[in-house]
Each structure stands twice: as C-alpha cells, then as structure tokens.
Amino acid sequence: MATGTGKAFDVNLFKRLLRYTNPYKWTFYFVAVSAILLSVFAVLRPYLLQITIDDSILPQDNENLVYYISLMLIALLLEVIFQFLFIYFANWLGQEVIRDLRVNLFEHMLRFKMKYFDKSAVGRLVTRAVSDIETIASIFSEGLFVIASDLLKMLVVLVFMFYNSWQLTLLVLLVLPFILYATRVFQKKMKIAFEDVRNQVANLNTFVQERITGMKIVQLFTREKVEYENFKEINQKHKKGWVKTVWYNSIFFPIAEMSTSITIGLIVWYGGLRVVDNDALSLGIIIMFIELAQMLFRPLRQIADKFNTLQMGMVAANRVFAILDTESSIKDEGKLEIDNLNGAIEFQDVRFGYEEAEEVLKGVSFKANAGETIAIVGSTGAGKTTVINLLNRFYEINSGKILVDGMDIRDITLKTLRAEIAVVLQNVFLFADTILNNITLHNPNVTEDDVIRAAKEIGIHEFIVSLPNGYHYNVKERGVMLSSGQRQLISFLRAYVSNPSILILDEATSSVDSYSEQLIQDATDKITEGRTSIVIAHRLATIKKANKIMVMDAGKIVEMGTHKELLKVKGGFYKNLYEVQFMAEESV
Structure with a gap:
C-alpha cells in the first residue's frame, strides 16, 4: 500500500x-x-x-x-x-x-x-x-x-x-x-x-x-x-x-x-x-x-x-x-511458565549486534550461580548494558544461548521470564502518578500494605512519609518533583515489591547524593540478599561485595574473578581501572 x-x-x-x-x-x-x-x-x-x-x-x-x-x-x-x-x-x-x-x-x-x-x-x-x-x-x-x-x-x-x-x-x-x-x-x-x-x-x-x-x-x-x-x-x-x-x-x-x-x-x-x-x-x-x-x-x-x-x-x-503490519515483536514461542526461579544464569558464546554488520557482544560466556552477585565493569560501550538487555529478551541474540536454571530463555514465556527479573536503571522513569502507583504499576496483587512493609524493610519508609500525602504524592511527569536520588529509591522499592528471582542494577548509584547513596547501599544489601544479582557499577563499595567481577572490553570478557584476585593480575585491565578510578575513592 x-x-x-x-x-x-x-x-x-x-x-x-x-x-x-x-x-x-x-x-x-x-x-x-x-x-x-x-x-x-x-x-x-x-x-x-x-x-x-x-x-x-x-x-x-x-x-x-x-x-x-x-x-x-x-x-x-x-x-x-x-x-x-x-x-x-x-x-x-x-x-x-x-x-x-x-x-x-x-x-x-x-x-x-x-x-x-x-x-x-x-x-x-x-x-x-x-x-x-x-x-x-x-x-x-x-x-x-x-x-x-x-x-x-x-x-x-x-x-x-x-x-x-x-x-x-x-x-x-x-x-x-x-x-x-x-x-x-x-x-x-x-x-x-x-x-x-x-x-x-x-x-x-x-x-x-x-x-x-x-x-x-x-x-x-x-x-x-x-x-x-x-x-x-x-x-x-x-x-x-x-x-x-x-x-x-x-x-x-x-x-x-x-x-x-x-x-x-x-x-x-x-x-x-x-x-x-x-x-x-x-x-x-x-x-x-x-x-x-x-x-x-x-x-x-x-x-x-x-x-x-x-x-x-x-x-x-x-x-x-x-x-x-510491522513485524518487530520478540517471538514469544516459549511454553514454560516457571514461578520462583533459582536464578542461575549462563551465557554460552553469545553474539549480538544492534546493527547486523556491527557486533556489540563477541562470544560472551559466563556463569552466575543462584544467589551470587556478579559485578560487571568496563569502559563505555564495552557491552555491559547489552548483557542485561539480552537477559530480559529486549533484543534477540544473533547466536549462542542464554540459560536460566538450565533452561533456554527462548523456551520460557516472556511474561514468566520478565516477571522473575527486576531491573533498577540509572535513569529512572516515573509516570505522572502517585508514588504508590509508580511502585505497584497498578498490579492488583500488590497492596498498599505490601508496599509500606517493603519500604520499611529496605529503610525508605521515612523518606516517603515525609513527602506531602506520603505514598499518594503525585510525582508529576517523569518524576520531576523528586531528586535523582529519591527517584532511584522509588525504583529500588518497585523492584523489591515484585519479589524477583534475579535482580539487575544498572549503574544505580552513579549519580546520587551521599545521603541517598547510603540509603541505596542499605537497600541494595537488603534486596540482593538471597537472590542472583547482576550489578553494573562505578562505585568500589558495590563492586568489592560481589562474589565475582566480570571485566568487559570491546564486547568481550577480558577478566573474571574476585576483587583481590583481579588486583593480583599484573598489567590487568581491572588493576589499571582500579588504580585510575577507584584508588582515590578507597583512600577517602
């Protein structure tokens, strides 16, 4: 036509x-x-x-x-x-x-x-x-x-x-x-x-x-x-x-x-x-x-x-x-409907490019055991955010496999898969609605009492009730009535009340004030407890707590290990990154 x-x-x-x-x-x-x-x-x-x-x-x-x-x-x-x-x-x-x-x-x-x-x-x-x-x-x-x-x-x-x-x-x-x-x-x-x-x-x-x-x-x-x-x-x-x-x-x-x-x-x-x-x-x-x-x-x-x-x-x-007539949807052909995943994640030689001629991930392979926290570090454009986008199936991989609890994510229904994964992004999007609705996203299964109880557990209830109308405070378009740190806290609570099996934090503490950062660190410790977590972070405190650190460069995993193990690698990518970016932070 x-x-x-x-x-x-x-x-x-x-x-x-x-x-x-x-x-x-x-x-x-x-x-x-x-x-x-x-x-x-x-x-x-x-x-x-x-x-x-x-x-x-x-x-x-x-x-x-x-x-x-x-x-x-x-x-x-x-x-x-x-x-x-x-x-x-x-x-x-x-x-x-x-x-x-x-x-x-x-x-x-x-x-x-x-x-x-x-x-x-x-x-x-x-x-x-x-x-x-x-x-x-x-x-x-x-x-x-x-x-x-x-x-x-x-x-x-x-x-x-x-x-x-x-x-x-x-x-x-x-x-x-x-x-x-x-x-x-x-x-x-x-x-x-x-x-x-x-x-x-x-x-x-x-x-x-x-x-x-x-x-x-x-x-x-x-x-x-x-x-x-x-x-x-x-x-x-x-x-x-x-x-x-x-x-x-x-x-x-x-x-x-x-x-x-x-x-x-x-x-x-x-x-x-x-x-x-x-x-x-x-x-x-x-x-x-x-x-x-x-x-x-x-x-x-x-x-x-x-x-x-x-x-x-x-x-x-x-x-x-x-x-x-545009066919641009992810093929939801999976038949498996799984509740309460253990959260084990495995990438097997995953290749992907936003454009067909330009690969962003070039054969990425790694494992995250259930309950582990993996920190991903690397320069801008290394492919860190792409990893979490593929895990959520926002994009289709070119080749390889992504497994969760040993199951190919393409065999799991999209609704089930995404219901088990919660993501906290650096740039938080809030709708022109109340704090409560931005947390529950109008999910009838999550009550206001559930939200209040969760807010108390991760230590941000006092912050919310200090606002006019508390949980019913309207944050206006894109949450402009809140600071970036406050928006980040709301996103943590949104992730927490969904009770995910897998938690993803994408540079969630890279641009907040020191007060909000302490609240976020406390919230992070609480919501990562007992669940598999992938953390893309610029803060040393977050990285050091990870069970393993995955260092990425130009779409490849160049190093993998704990903080102490990676510092022992002479001339290593992480050691260099630590000396340039993190050493001053640690001394403070």
Missing part, C-alpha cells in the same frame, strides 16, 4: 478498514438505510414545489395550496429527523471504529522490540496513535456515508429529471462531464497534498516533543535562537503543505459554482422559450429543474470536499496500518 502515488482511492485499504465495522453491522445498515431515505426526501421536496406552483398557485386554488404546503412540511420534518439520525449514528460508528483501532495499535506497539523504539521518533508514533487515528474517524462521520448518500441522491435526481423532461436533463448533462473531470483532477491533486500535510504534521510533532523533553539541554547550551529558527523552518513547511490544499480548493470551488450558474441559465433560457411558446413545459417544472440542478451539482462540490476528508482518512489509515 504505497503512499505518494497520487492514486485516488485504495480499495484494498478501504476494505480492510471496513472490517472494523463488523461488530457494529446493524448500526452500519441503519446509516445506509437512512442515506437511501434522505435521497428520496431530497427529490420529494422539489416535486411537491412543482405541483404546488402548477396546481395551486397558478390556478389560485387556496385549498390545494394549504394541502400541498402541509405535505411539504411533513416531508421536511421527516428529512430533518433522518438527517439527525444519519449524522449521529455515522459519527457514533466512526468513534467506535477508531476506539477499537487505537486499542489494537497500542497493543501492537506494546509488543515491539526495543530496537523498533530505538529507530522510531516518539513524536511520530504519538501522531499515528492520536491525530492520525482521529482523522480516520472522519471517514465514517464526514466521508464514506456522506459520499454514498450524495451519490445515491444524484442518481435519484437524474432518474427523476429524465422522467419529467429529457430535453432539460440533457441541458444539465452538457455541463456535467466538465464538473466530473475537474472533480477527478482535484481529487488526485488533493491526495498528494494531504500526504505531504500528514508528513509535515508528524515532523512538527516530533520536533516539538523532542525540544520540550530536552528543554534543559536547549537552555543550558543557549540553543534557544537556533531551535527557534529550526522551528520556524519546520512550521513554514507545514504551512506550505496546507497552503497547497487551499490553492486547489480556491481553484475548484469557483469553477463548480460557475458551472452551476451556467446550468441554471440554460434551464431558464430553454425552459422559458418553451413556456412562451405554450409548450407542454410548465413554470413549475422549470422551477423544479432549477432546484434539481442545484441538488445535482451541490453534492458534486460536497463530494469533492468530502472526498478530501475521505482521502485524508485513507492516508492516515495507511500510516496506521503500516505500523500494524
């Missing part, structure tokens, strides 16, 4: 979208029936007007006049009622469809590999999940049914016109091909223009989202003027995209209006001559044809406008389905 081709309508894409209406088929049918009735009522009003003129006004028959006016009022009332029902249920159907589609999209994105999010702009994904899906709703509320109703109305009008006067109908049809051609060209141009608009909207959302998120960096490095100029340029491209659609509208609608006026002039000219010549043509029929001609051309103009709406919705649907 390629975009940008200028193809006016993608039938396969449309059929796929219509499948989302299957649960609401009775509403769909009702809207369709309403569209049919509206087309009948549309013809009925001009017909009653013609009879009123010819049979009541010209003969001056007051009794018939009241009768026909009453019929016109009844027809108008019925038309208003069905117009209301048509609009309401068409919009209702659209909202039901996009609700289901948005749920499907979000559920699909929840299963994506981390690699997908590494390469996808957050603002663009937000655009797909919010504004693009909202645009799809207009297919049903303003596009599909309105177009169908208008086309049916035009067909009924044409048949009725031929029935009453084929000569006047031919006059109307003289101008119709020109309008149809102009409409077709207009639709193709607008399809391309709207694709450009959606691209520019996504670019604008991405830019704004990134700059607002990184506003501290922008201001720290005094990049306000540069980013302001960049924003002006992106905003200008966005404006140009919309101006192009305005240009096409400015050309098409005056042409359509002029064509309608020419058609009415032809009807009045030819019909007037026939009336003057005392032909069978009546004044009522001429007025009726003027009404019918306007009813024929007005839907054409509206169809062009509604087709724009339909095309915008189709472009948006194409983008949303492109994400739904």
Whole structure:
C-alpha cells in the first residue's frame, strides 16, 4: 500500500478498514438505510414545489395550496429527523471504529522490540496513535456515508429529471462531464497534498516533543535562537503543505459554482422559450429543474470536499496500518511458565549486534550461580548494558544461548521470564502518578500494605512519609518533583515489591547524593540478599561485595574473578581501572 502515488482511492485499504465495522453491522445498515431515505426526501421536496406552483398557485386554488404546503412540511420534518439520525449514528460508528483501532495499535506497539523504539521518533508514533487515528474517524462521520448518500441522491435526481423532461436533463448533462473531470483532477491533486500535510504534521510533532523533553539541554547550551529558527523552518513547511490544499480548493470551488450558474441559465433560457411558446413545459417544472440542478451539482462540490476528508482518512489509515503490519515483536514461542526461579544464569558464546554488520557482544560466556552477585565493569560501550538487555529478551541474540536454571530463555514465556527479573536503571522513569502507583504499576496483587512493609524493610519508609500525602504524592511527569536520588529509591522499592528471582542494577548509584547513596547501599544489601544479582557499577563499595567481577572490553570478557584476585593480575585491565578510578575513592 504505497503512499505518494497520487492514486485516488485504495480499495484494498478501504476494505480492510471496513472490517472494523463488523461488530457494529446493524448500526452500519441503519446509516445506509437512512442515506437511501434522505435521497428520496431530497427529490420529494422539489416535486411537491412543482405541483404546488402548477396546481395551486397558478390556478389560485387556496385549498390545494394549504394541502400541498402541509405535505411539504411533513416531508421536511421527516428529512430533518433522518438527517439527525444519519449524522449521529455515522459519527457514533466512526468513534467506535477508531476506539477499537487505537486499542489494537497500542497493543501492537506494546509488543515491539526495543530496537523498533530505538529507530522510531516518539513524536511520530504519538501522531499515528492520536491525530492520525482521529482523522480516520472522519471517514465514517464526514466521508464514506456522506459520499454514498450524495451519490445515491444524484442518481435519484437524474432518474427523476429524465422522467419529467429529457430535453432539460440533457441541458444539465452538457455541463456535467466538465464538473466530473475537474472533480477527478482535484481529487488526485488533493491526495498528494494531504500526504505531504500528514508528513509535515508528524515532523512538527516530533520536533516539538523532542525540544520540550530536552528543554534543559536547549537552555543550558543557549540553543534557544537556533531551535527557534529550526522551528520556524519546520512550521513554514507545514504551512506550505496546507497552503497547497487551499490553492486547489480556491481553484475548484469557483469553477463548480460557475458551472452551476451556467446550468441554471440554460434551464431558464430553454425552459422559458418553451413556456412562451405554450409548450407542454410548465413554470413549475422549470422551477423544479432549477432546484434539481442545484441538488445535482451541490453534492458534486460536497463530494469533492468530502472526498478530501475521505482521502485524508485513507492516508492516515495507511500510516496506521503500516505500523500494524510491522513485524518487530520478540517471538514469544516459549511454553514454560516457571514461578520462583533459582536464578542461575549462563551465557554460552553469545553474539549480538544492534546493527547486523556491527557486533556489540563477541562470544560472551559466563556463569552466575543462584544467589551470587556478579559485578560487571568496563569502559563505555564495552557491552555491559547489552548483557542485561539480552537477559530480559529486549533484543534477540544473533547466536549462542542464554540459560536460566538450565533452561533456554527462548523456551520460557516472556511474561514468566520478565516477571522473575527486576531491573533498577540509572535513569529512572516515573509516570505522572502517585508514588504508590509508580511502585505497584497498578498490579492488583500488590497492596498498599505490601508496599509500606517493603519500604520499611529496605529503610525508605521515612523518606516517603515525609513527602506531602506520603505514598499518594503525585510525582508529576517523569518524576520531576523528586531528586535523582529519591527517584532511584522509588525504583529500588518497585523492584523489591515484585519479589524477583534475579535482580539487575544498572549503574544505580552513579549519580546520587551521599545521603541517598547510603540509603541505596542499605537497600541494595537488603534486596540482593538471597537472590542472583547482576550489578553494573562505578562505585568500589558495590563492586568489592560481589562474589565475582566480570571485566568487559570491546564486547568481550577480558577478566573474571574476585576483587583481590583481579588486583593480583599484573598489567590487568581491572588493576589499571582500579588504580585510575577507584584508588582515590578507597583512600577517602
């Protein structure tokens, strides 16, 4: 389903979208029936007007006049009622469809590999999940049914016109091909223009989202003027995209209006001559044809406008389905559901690269016995964080095996595996919610009493209750109301209440204050007790307590042993790292 081709309508894409209406088929049918009735009522009003003129006004028959006016009022009332029902249920159907589609999209994105999010702009994904899906709703509320109703109305009008006067109908049809051609060209141009608009909207959302998120960096490095100029340029491209659609509208609608006026002039000219010549043509029929001609051309103009709406919705649907068609999830083909793992970990010649041509891990092999604490040290880019990402199956390994309790992690269900592993990251992410909900993540199996008991066990209860509203304190977006050390303590408690078999600490104490560090050290001692732990650390105190230290460099394990054993290796990587980084810390 390629975009940008200028193809006016993608039938396969449309059929796929219509499948989302299957649960609401009775509403769909009702809207369709309403569209049919509206087309009948549309013809009925001009017909009653013609009879009123010819049979009541010209003969001056007051009794018939009241009768026909009453019929016109009844027809108008019925038309208003069905117009209301048509609009309401068409919009209702659209909202039901996009609700289901948005749920499907979000559920699909929840299963994506981390690699997908590494390469996808957050603002663009937000655009797909919010504004693009909202645009799809207009297919049903303003596009599909309105177009169908208008086309049916035009067909009924044409048949009725031929029935009453084929000569006047031919006059109307003289101008119709020109309008149809102009409409077709207009639709193709607008399809391309709207694709450009959606691209520019996504670019604008991405830019704004990134700059607002990184506003501290922008201001720290005094990049306000540069980013302001960049924003002006992106905003200008966005404006140009919309101006192009305005240009096409400015050309098409005056042409359509002029064509309608020419058609009415032809009807009045030819019909007037026939009336003057005392032909069978009546004044009522001429007025009726003027009404019918306007009813024929007005839907054409509206169809062009509604087709724009339909095309915008189709472009948006194409983008949303492109994400739904993306196969980027970790294959969850494991059958084993294990509770309370012992926590023994083994990497067997594991090779992996975020990009296929560039390996990050180059044949990594090690064992961690159940209950052991392994510290991983090494320079930036050595592959430390990659090890824990692979253990959680955020990425698929290129070759080798990763075993937990002797079982290949690919044989264990993802839900079971990740439920047994808790991770505390250096950069803690907190949601704009209460401390309690950030700890439990709305897990119904973890009560507030459980959280309070766990907080007391690891020594951070006093810190939490000192905050306004305690456990119900709202930390706002990304936890900005807390310091980095406080956020870290919350993440430790989040890990602890999940009662994991395997604990991973990724540089969890590298950038906190001394007070928070002491609390974190105490919490670390408590939550690592009796469970397998992998610690990526820059602090000597944490490393020295490990049962073994794994030294990594350039994607390989270059040394393995205890702190004392590694210091005895002459010219060793760890000994050098200790002398450069840790010796001053130890002396303090």
